[in-house]
Amino acid sequence: MQFDPTDQRPQVRDFVAAFKAKFNADPTHISAHAYDQIMLIADVVKRGAKDAQSIRDTLATTKNFSGVTGQRRIRQEQPEHQDGHHPLHGDQAGLVLERPEVELGW
Secondary structure (H helix, E strand, O other), rough: OOOOOOOOHHHHHHHHHHHHHHHOOOOOHHHHHHHHHHHHHHHHHOOOOHHHHHHHHHOOOOOOOOEEEOOOOOOOEOOOOOOOOOOOHHOOOEEEEOOOOOEEEO
């Protein structure tokens, strides 16, 4: 699902209007995804994250982030070792930003 600038959700309408006012152009899907990523980090900081580790830990608890490109959640990914074991634990594991219908490696 790509960004739809005609979406009538208030946050999308507000984003499109602010973008047009500032840049005198329609936002692209790249602009919208960048905006959502910045807003996701801002949300994490508002929830108390102060440094790289606390940002990562707080991101890992994000379950329902609603952005202009849609709903997101973050899950921890445990990459498998060749022998089938999970060698990474805790803060060594990766985080994956996903939508219910699409996974985005992150």
